[in-house]
Amino acid sequence: MPRLKENQQLKNRVTAGDGRYKLVYAINGEIPGPNIVVFEDQIVSITVHNALKIEGITIHWHGLVQRGTPWMDGPDMISQCPILPGQTFEYRFVASPAGTHWYHGHVHTLRSDGLAGAFIVLPRIRPPITTPSEQIPEVKKEFSVVIFDWMKTTAHEKFQARRGGFAVLEDYDGQCLPATVNYDGSGFLFQVHIGLINGKGQRYINDDPTLPERDYLPLETFSVKQNQYYRFRTINAGFESAFEISVDDHMLTIVAFDGNNVVPYQADIVVIQPGERVDFIIFTNRPADNYRINYLTTAIGDFSGRTFTNRRGTYAILNYQGVDENASPIVKKRVCTPIVPCLAIMGVLIIFLMIFVATHAETKTGNCKDLLEGYLAGRLSSEVGGNHVETLRREFKTSQEKAIRELKEKLETDIHTLKATRNTSVVYTRWGKKECPNGSEPIHSGYVGGSHFSHSGGAVEPLCLPRNPEWGIYKDGTKGGKAYIYGAEYETSDLTGYMRKLHDHDVPCAVCLRRNKSAVKMFPARKTCYKGWKLEYRGYLMAGYYTNSAGSKFTCIDANPDTLHGGHASTDGYLFYLVEAQCGSLKCPPYVNGRVLVCVVCSKE
Ligand SMILES: [Cu+2]
Structure with a gap:
């Protein structure tokens, strides 16, 4: 059987409800009562006539603040006496604030048997x-x-x-x-x-x-x-x-x-x-x-x-x-x-x-x-x-x-x-720190290594080398066709404060496991994570010097970097310089010419 349509003649005489007879309280024959929609700060005038035979009623305007008109709020025996059977009362107040509110009978339990409706206050500007x-x-x-x-x-x-x-x-x-x-x-x-x-x-x-x-x-x-x-x-x-x-x-x-x-x-x-x-x-x-x-x-x-x-x-x-x-x-x-x-x-x-x-x-x-x-x-x-x-x-x-x-x-x-x-988890490297942030598990802590900055054929990415390396088959000596790996250093001499002190220091790293996460990502030029992402660490964006022969990778170095014990000597290798914005094809604003970029590493569930 098709469902009955609501616009049939009986609409205003019968509320279908669950299809059973029951004592209900309706407003103008409707359950819920009429939908009231007004604009913010409009003066609202609502005339309530109590057509019940023996019960008093009041109407409460739930969510409206009634500034200056507390007596229009509706709680019976608190801010007004009930409207008695046969009586009429005009509620008059300013519709504020904007939002989804409602109105309901405030005597006994009448509201749960139908005496309620929506009271929508629309904002002037959306x-x-x-x-x-x-x-x-x-x-x-x-x-x-x-x-x-x-x-x-x-x-x-x-x-x-x-x-x-x-x-x-x-x-x-x-x-x-x-x-x-x-x-x-x-x-x-x-x-x-x-x-x-x-x-x-x-x-x-x-x-x-x-x-x-x-x-x-x-x-x-x-x-x-x-x-x-x-x-x-x-x-x-x-x-x-x-x-x-x-x-x-x-x-x-x-x-x-x-x-x-x-x-x-x-x-x-x-x-x-x-x-x-x-x-x-x-x-x-x-x-x-x-x-x-x-x-x-x-x-x-x-x-x-x-x-x-x-x-x-x-x-x-x-x-x-x-x-x-x-x-x-x-x-x-x-x-x-x-x-x-x-x-x-x-x-x-x-x-x-x-x-x-x-x-x-x-x-x-x-x-x-x-x-x-x-x-x-x-x-x-x-x-x-x-x-x-x-x-x-x-x-x-x-x-x-x-x-x-x-x-x-x-x-x-x-x-x-x-x-x-x-068991979804993610792994990332925290560059510049020996330890992982709270909440993630260290897999290992080590030294950053990479190709030499002057080698034009060097590999681009830095590696987090373990402190306890293991070996395969080898024959020591630097002859033969090989690639090379060097240590890494901070090149921060033209900064002030703490970062300057790190100049020429060797760079530690930690590889961290974060459980119950599905993604981890470095976001350049941000020091806060986007909504829904959780901070792992923040830092400064670094990469190789722009005229060096070797390529490099933009890397997020922790803002509070550790150094490696005894690693302060300019021996060079893979080098980390701060990264400055250069306006042109890069939009300024928001970017500023010559200003260094920060970065953040965030994870998501
Ligand atoms: Cu209420």
């Missing part, structure tokens, strides 16, 4: 967004995305259950919803039923994304054209669940968190906690098709130690122009494995999560009994109290703690195995 690899021109279109962690019960019931601490909520199939554990060991008391994206979602049988329970339900669809940039302003308006967002076969460029621009960063997955906002850009450079946008909770298992085979959540559709939006999306979810982990970003802290595929799943039994016991304990405590209840509580708590501990241990072991088995 500088282009530059990532390390590209400059993103103006985006073609911006989408607002509001996520709910939806329950078939009301959030109020859930809240009461949570407050009691030991209530049981049922899953769609009547089973008890287990308490869940997230990646980081934190837990939620209940597994969420499904996720809603802009009010639309779908329940999947056994959480299997290939088995939609009611496949006629509309899914949120974002229509895009090929080879354009689109910005997704995403808001987690949920009760308590964190979601991870990914787009099949597309990378996300994260550009803002919680309404604040951040240095753009590319990731496979971004994690968004309740109340948080994240803005990302995707580039639609894939073949025209439908792709799934995945919104999955971060719960990876339950307190009994069971790992979920599939995450809960829902999907939206990224629909390329010319493709039937009802056609099944191609599923190209990146499989995250210990060998090829996915990069996930969470809040302002950029962390690497190794997301692994669960390999086993046990049947969904056993856990319910524990929960029921807890429920009883919670209920009994208010009626009879006493030791019996305390014992049950303690047992419940201990079993939770044990499960968390076990899950943590498992995650730690997995990460450890991952680190140990990911």
